[in-house]
Amino acid sequence: MLVAGTGHFLATGTYALLIPRGLGDPRAVVLASGVAEIACGVLLVVPRTRRLGGWCTAALLVAVFPGNVQMALDGGLDGHGWPLGSPVAAWLRLPLQVPLVLWALSHARGPRTPE
Secondary structure (H helix, E strand, O other): OOHHHHHHOHHHHHOOOOOOHHHOOOOHHHHHHHHHHHHHHHHHHHHHHHHHHHHHHHHHHHHHHHHHHHHOOOOOOOOOOOOOOOHHHHHHHHHHHHHHHHHHHHHHHOOOOOO
């Protein structure tokens, strides 16, 4: 999450192409989501806030899913090589959100306790 969030500041223009048209200024959305990803990453790293970080990360992954759908509907990102410019990679990326959300929820639920 920390690396992905940092990417929003390093490649703002590329991420802006993923923002669905009805969400307002793409640059502002990208920067806000970058801050949110970094915040989630920090919450996940700190043991005391890991559960909260898991819930926040799961919510964030669901919230950014429309951007991934937009990328698939657009057939990838014009002018970018593989994988960003690939329609197939864009569609295959969608189901990858499921294990990421499950991973985040595993942190939200906390460690398993023996019965």
